[in-house]
Amino acid sequence: MTSDPISISLAPLVPYMDPDKSAEDTARKLHQKAAGEPAQTSSPKMNQRKAVGIDLGTTFSAVAHIDAYGKPQIIPNAESERITPSVILFDGSNVIVGTTAKNNAVAEPEKIVDFIKREMGKPKEQFHREFGGKVYSAEELSALILKKLKLDTEKYLKQPITDAVITVPAYFNDAERTATITAGQLAGFNVLQIINEPTAAALAYGLDKLNEDQTVFVFDLGGGTFDVTIMRIQGQHINMIATNGDHRLGGKDWDDIIVNHMAEEFDRRHGENPLLDLQSYQALHTRALSAKIQLSSRDQSAVVHHHNGKSVKLEITRNEFERRSQHLVEKCKTICEMVMQEANMTWDDIDKILLVGGMTRMPMVRTLVSQLTKAPVIDDVNPDEAVAKGASIQAILSLLEEEKVSGEQVLPTDTRDQFVGREGGLIQVTNITSHTLGVVLWDEVHLEEYVFPMIRKMTAIPARARNSFGTAMSNMQRAVVRVVEGESTLPGECTPLGICDVELPAFLPKGSPVELTYEYNANQVLEVSVEASGNRAKVSIERNTGLAPNEVAQAAANLGSLRVA
Numbered sequence: 070m071t072s073d074p075i076s077i078s079l080a081p082l083v084p085y086m087d088p089d090k091s092a093e094d095t096a097r098k099l100h101q102k103a104a105g106e107p108a109q110t111s112s113p114k115m116n117q118r119k120a121v122g123i124d125l126g127t128t129f130s131a132v133a134h135i136d137a138y139g140k141p142q143i144i145p146n147a148e149s150e151r152i153t154p155s156v157i158l159f160d161g162s163n164v165i166v167g168t169t170a171k172n173n174a175v176a177e178p179e180k181i182v183d184f185i186k187r188e189m190g191k192p193k194e195q196f197h198r199e200f201g202g203k204v205y206s207a208e209e210l211s212a213l214i215l216k217k218l219k220l221d222t223e224k225y226l227k228q229p230i231t232d233a234v235i236t237v238p239a240y241f242n243d244a245e246r247t248a249t250i251t252a253g254q255l256a257g258f259n260v261l262q263i264i265n266e267p268t269a270a271a272l273a274y275g276l277d278k279l280n281e282d283q284t285v286f287v288f289d290l291g292g293g294t295f296d297v298t299i300m301r302i303q304g305q306h307i308n309m310i311a312t313n314g315d316h317r318l319g320g321k322d323w324d325d326i327i328v329n330h331m332a333e334e335f336d337r338r339h340g341e342n343p344l345l346d347l348q349s350y351q352a353l354h355t356r357a358l359s360a361k362i363q364l365s366s367r368d369q370s371a372v373v374h375h376h377n378g379k380s381v382k383l384e385i386t387r388n389e390f391e392r393r394s395q396h397l398v399e400k401c402k403t404i405c406e407m408v409m410q411e412a413n414m415t416w417d418d419i420d421k422i423l424l425v426g427g428m429t430r431m432p433m434v435r436t437l438v439s440q441l442t443k444a445p446v447i448d449d450v451n452p453d454e455a456v457a458k459g460a461s462i463q464a465i466l467s468l469l470e471e472e473k474v475s476g477e478q479v480l481p482t483d484t485r486d487q488f489v490g491r492e493g494g495l496i497q498v499t500n501i502t503s504h505t506l507g508v509v510l511w512d513e514v515h516l517e518e519y520v521f522p523m524i525r526k527m528t529a530i531p532a533r534a535r536n537s538f539g540t541a542m543s544n545m546q547r548a549v550v551r552v553v554e555g556e557s558t559l560p561g562e563c564t565p566l567g568i569c570d571v572e573l574p575a576f577l578p579k580g581s582p583v584e585l586t587y588e589y590n591a592n593q594v595l596e597v598s599v600e601a602s603g604n605r606a607k608v609s610i611e612r613n614t615g616l617a618p619n620e621v622a623q624a625a626a627n628l629g630s631l632r633v634a
């Protein structure tokens with residue numbers, strides 16, 4: 070087989086910067102300057118580290134830590150709430166995150182940003198919001214939410230928070246994961262690891278149930294994303310077996326059912342569309358969301374909407390709501406069936422169902438689950454808190470791993486004793502890849518491009534694949550590796566991750582071997598290397614997603630000048 074050039078790259082966790090000038094340091098120094106604190110010249114002492122787990126949600130976020138008794142605990146925010154709305158209000162150079170911002174969504178919609186998680190991984194040209202003459206990317210906006218969580222946690226625990234494990238939907242791709250790491254670093258965290266939300270939920274559930282072998286189906290329907298994952302808890306091991314999902318399916322789609330129902334009714338009665346006005350839309354969305362929540366416990370609810378001096382009262386029953394949402398429930402069902410197929414399992418193989426995400430409180434979701442399987446639903450886990458708690462457990466596991474490598478103590482003795490002292494030693498978590506990672510090659514016979522899968526979906530992580538390809542012509546000057554993510558063999562149907570462009574030695578004959586290696590690390594971020602004629606090179610992927618390296622430094626400076634509360 071011959072191929073178009075291949076080049077490889079190291080896909081960096083974040084765009085590479087000189088360590089002395091890293092975004093994290095820059096952000097920290099800028100913050101210290103703004104707050105009048107003495108500048109920290111070296112990283113905190115190893116034994117002073119404190120790590121948290123963060124569920125960075127589409128609609129709500131939560132933080133947890135491991136307490137002195139080795140138990141995960143949610144940390145309330147400055148408003149004494151256990152979860153913080155992922156909503157930002159820009160008010161001059163002040164940034165308000167949380168309930169106050171959410172409550173202002175109707176009065177000042179032009180100053181509000183929400184549902185940022187759905188935009189993660191997009192380049193700035195594709196998604197940005199502008200406030201006070203400054204343009205913010207999805208990473209920067211997420212960093213502001215993380216910053217609020219960090220400040221509130223430090224105030225509550227009365228100590229600096231250095232490290233974090235941040236969760237992402239299992240179905241997040243490389244670009245979305247990289248953007249989440251950048252957001253964490255911009256907020257001033259050392260991001261220990263990015264872990265999958267269902268893995269975190271399984272960790273929170275499984276901590277006390279290790280050694281009770283069981284296969285758990287994690288059904289995670291949040292404000293903006295849907296993930297299903299099959300996990301096996303066996304001895305001290307928690308293994309991910311299969312995962313699938315839709316990162317654009319969540320609570321908002323159910324809210325929009327009521328919003329659109331009202332808009333139709335408004336149009337029918339008054340010949341006007343109330344959704345064309347941002348303020349009117351926000352007001353309606355808020356009412357629709359609370360009607361949706363009411364319909365989880367009541368048979369009917371009502372929404373009243375005023376617009377342009379006219380009003381409509383819409384009575385909606387649970388039956389009617391369920392009928393109108395049927396296509397969304399069907400989507401969930403299809404994804405559940407797909408993951409069972411991928412795992413090569415039947416519903417009889419599932420021992421327990423773990424429901425995660427606020428939307429799983431809806432009766433129609435519980436009905437779907439009971440129709441799919443007779444396996445019992447675990448009901449001793451709070452769907453809003455499980456993910457953050459699991460992430461806080463992973464934070465300790467990551468720090469213990471670091472201790473093992475460095476031989477240096479980074480955790481308080483009591484915390485370490487709680488974890489290492491557990492029967493059977495440390496918990497081992499194994500994740501799998503949620504997407505296939507491939508390279509675009511040239512097919513000389515059919516004269517067309519196709520995708521060659523390097524690391525297939527559902528491979529255990531960390532994963533490594535090495536393959537040899539040939540140069541497509543003699544004296545080829547460069548190998549250009551196009552890295553893609555997706556299940557199709559057609560390049561147009563996969564997500565391009567970026568390009569690695571490598572110079573080749575001169576005068577190579579046609580078909581000269583080019584070795585391509587893909588390595589997928591624990592954060593599920595890709596590293597690529599190329600070897601041609603004995604020269605081995607790790608090359609950065611020129612990513613076409615997220616923030617460019619020069620934009621990261623700018624972002625750190627931008628954020629440092631804002632006051633976050």
Ligand code: AMP
Pocket residue numbers: 126127128129290291292293319320321358361362363365425426427428429430431452453
């Ligand atoms: P999460 O991202 O996991 O915090 O999920 C939040 C989503 O769950 C939002 O869309 C909420 O409106 C929704 N939600 C929370 N509680 C309920 C409830 N009791 N009934 C229906 N939806 C809910």
